[in-house]
Amino acid sequence: MIDLLNALVALLNYVVIPATAYGAQLALGALGVTLVFGILRFSNFAHADVMAFGTMVVIGVTALFQSWGISFGILPTALLALPFGCLATIALVLGTDRVVYRFYRRVKAAPVMLMIVSIGVAFVMNGVVRMFVGTEDRTFSDGARFLISARDFKAATGLDEALSLKTTQAVTVVTAVIVVAALFWFLNRTRTGKSMRAYSDNEDLALLSGINPEHVVRVTWVIVAILATVAGTLYGLDKSFKPFTYFQILLPMFAAAIVGGFGSPLGAIVGGFTIAYAEILFTYAFKKVAGYVLPEALQPDGLAQLLSTDYKFAVSFAILVIVLLFRPNGLFGGKSA
Template sequence: MIDLLNAVVVLSNYVLIPALAYGSQLALGALGVTLIYGILRFSNFAHGDTMAFGAMVTILVTWLFQGWGISLGPLPTALLAIPFGIAATAALLLTTDRLVYRFYRQQKAAPVILVIVSMGVMFVMNGLVRFIIGPNDQRFSDGERFIISAREFKKLTGLSEGLAFKTTQGITIVTAVIVVVALFWFLNRTRTGKSMRAFSDNEDLALLSGINPDRVVMVTWLIVAGLAATAGALYGLDKSFKPFIYLQLLLPIFAAAVVGGLGNPLGAIAGGFVIAFSEVLITYPLKKVLGYLLPDRFEPDTLVQLLSTDYKFAVSFTILIIVLLFRPTGLFKGKSV
């Protein structure tokens, strides 16, 4: 029984909790992608760098607050700075829409044209972020590092293995739950949210019903700004901030949106956790877990690792290809790609 508990602790420490936090970050990012695809009808390849911009502003404001001696005690000061990151990201996205995307919408450009345009915006945003904050790793977390450390857990339970639950992981999971609940309440209970859903389902019928398309577009970008800046800041807090990482993060985010069903918010959340758990579990060496579960003579000599962590994003790519080949509408029957 003790060996089973130790195995559960090891699995929780290195797979379940990290995957829950990572899945929460992917879910928030995928929600932004799926809202743009469902309402504005194009795949926004600049979303990863939008997250990087929001995280960058959050970092700069965090450093400012830390310099002024403002803090939240055991919690990261970045929580106070995230609203500023959201505001700056909203201003950036609304400006980009006015200067770039609006022209192509008015021209009734094909979705593939908007995809290419978004790639151009992606490179501009990536360069802007690296120019302002630099290309290197930036850490901006303060306060208590752990909700419970491995040493405290061992002392409390008497087990051989310790469970470490980082403060940033707890904040990520709780924040994601709050944001998702607020978003679904907005989309299902408010007049503006219902207008957005109607516009997504049938644009022509929504226009005949008197729905203002410009307002729908503006609110969509505001929501996407909130989701992107929050997801970017939480990812940076939990890991570290490096602009190029957010460009790489675009693959698992799109994979999550496609797996769940593009245009379906519930699917984006489910897809985020499917991708996260797949990446973490497939790249984690299970030797220690199996060592507790199997008799001594069957204990594996190898790491029992299906893929190296260097190939983590290959898992997302493989799942994405499989879904596109066999179920292009995703798990929750969103719009086909």
């Protein structure tokens, strides 16, 4: 019985908790991607760099607050800086839409053209972010490091395995739940949210109903900016901030959006957790768990790891390809990817 408990704690510590936190971050990022695709009808390859920009602003405001002696107790001070990052990112995406994307909407450019334009926007944003913050890893999490520490857990339970829960992991999950609940309430209960859904389902019919398309576009970009800033900040708090790392997680976010169904907010959430758990399960070394649950004669000699952690993003790519081949509309039947 003790061995089973140790195995369970090891799985919780190294698989379930990190995968849940990572899945929440991917889900928020995928929500921004799927909203742009569902309402503005193009794949926004600049989304990860929008996340990096918003996080950069949060880091700057956090440093300013810390210099003034302002903190948030056991919670990261970055949570206090988050509204400022959201405002700056809203200004960025609205300005980018006005200067770049609006022209292509007016001439009714093909979605592939807008996708190519977004790649150019991504390079510009990435260069701007790196110019201001450099290319090195930055950590900006403060407050209490752990809500549950390994030492306290061992002392309380007497188990060999120790469970630890980082404050940033708990903050990620709680914040994601609040943001997602607020988003679904807005989309389903408010007049503007219903207009956005109508515009996404049938643009021509929505226009005949008197819906202002430019208002829908502006509100969409505002929501996307908030989601990007929150997702980027939570990812940076949980891991670290490095501009190019955000470009790398674009693949898992798109994979999450496509797995769930491009254009489906619920699908983006399910897809985010699916990708996160798949990445961690395929790259986790199960030797320790096997040592607790298997007889000595059956215990593996190696790490019992399907893939090295270097191939984590390959898991996302493989899932993406499989879904595109066999179910291109995703699990929840979104728009064709």
